Amino acid sequence: MTIKIRQKARGRWLSLALLTIVCSLTTLAHRAPAQQPADKEYEVGAVLWQQSSGEYRALTYQAFALARMLLDQDLRTNRWGAVKRAVIVDIDETILDNSGHEAWLVKNHQNYEAQGWTEWCNRAAATAVPGAVEFLRYADSRGVRVFYITNRKQIEKEGTAKNLVKLGFPNVNDETLLVRPEKGDSSKEPRRQAVSARYHVVLLMGDNLNDFAEVFENSKTVDTRIESVERSKAQFGTRFIVLPNPMYGDWESAIYGYNLKLPDAEKAEKRKSALKAY
Numbered sequence: 001m002t003i004k005i006r007q008k009a010r011g012r013w014l015s016l017a018l019l020t021i022v023c024s025l026t027t028l029a030h031r032a033p034a035q036q037p038a039d040k041e042y043e044v045g046a047v048l049w050q051q052s053s054g055e056y057r058a059l060t061y062q063a064f065a066l067a068r069m070l071l072d073q074d075l076r077t078n079r080w081g082a083v084k085r086a087v088i089v090d091i092d093e094t095i096l097d098n099s100g101h102e103a104w105l106v107k108n109h110q111n112y113e114a115q116g117w118t119e120w121c122n123r124a125a126a127t128a129v130p131g132a133v134e135f136l137r138y139a140d141s142r143g144v145r146v147f148y149i150t151n152r153k154q155i156e157k158e159g160t161a162k163n164l165v166k167l168g169f170p171n172v173n174d175e176t177l178l179v180r181p182e183k184g185d186s187s188k189e190p191r192r193q194a195v196s197a198r199y200h201v202v203l204l205m206g207d208n209l210n211d212f213a214e215v216f217e218n219s220k221t222v223d224t225r226i227e228s229v230e231r232s233k234a235q236f237g238t239r240f241i242v243l244p245n246p247m248y249g250d251w252e253s254a255i256y257g258y259n260l261k262l263p264d265a266e267k268a269e270k271r272k273s274a275l276k277a278y
Helices: 002-030 041-052 054-077 099-107 114-123 132-141 154-167 189-196 222-231 250-255 264-274
Strands: 084-089 145-149 199-206 240-242
Touching: 041 054, 041 099, 054 084, 054 132, 054 199, 054 240, 084 132, 084 189, 099 114, 114 154, 132 145, 145 189, 189 199, 222 250, 250 264
Parallel strands: 084 145, 084 199, 199 240
Antiparallel strands: none
16 A cells, blocks of 8 residues: 555656656756847947047047038037027947947947937946037037037936036036937937027037938938938038037938847848949
């Protein structure tokens, strides 16, 4: 009798063990495959150029020197009565250099993701784009209001303000630092229009065409973006000033058809297909 009880107990334990093994194998079979390291090698040259080339610094100094010339010209020749002057600047790769974050992504084989970007913004560790602090402090000293219009999020605003103040940018407050609204799309046009309603906007500065006018926001292909620039070419160097950014932007998104979730292999193929060779 005792032997039969032991045999039944052993049988139950064996059944439970087999069931556990089967469940474990089933779980492994249905588990999502491990995420592959991101292919970031193609970005190495762009990040190195921004961090290491004298040409990058020369271009940014050139941009802000032109901005000062245009501002001085407006101050000399235009009288706007009670309407005050303003300049509008984007933040990322226009006055703040985030190449340190891009380099970290490359070295760690990771793609951009929102949480990591928020952590970077709130570290307030970005450096100033060469010439940016000096120009904006000069504009402020001449009574020109500086507005910082960025698509950084509300949860990134405090860290952004801390970063700007730490680097010496002028007049950073809730009125002048205009982040992406909690609700609504990412268009900067409503924020630009709100500033234009109260100020004469002398200059707009950015690294992305979308930083300047709504027409560029509505251009979603490589060809239409180029066509939009051609139609607005008189504005560049007179009212619009572009800062160099080879690392990322809507120029790259347009190549992918704005589908940034494409596998790395498909992105690489689209980049190669977009090349124009003889």
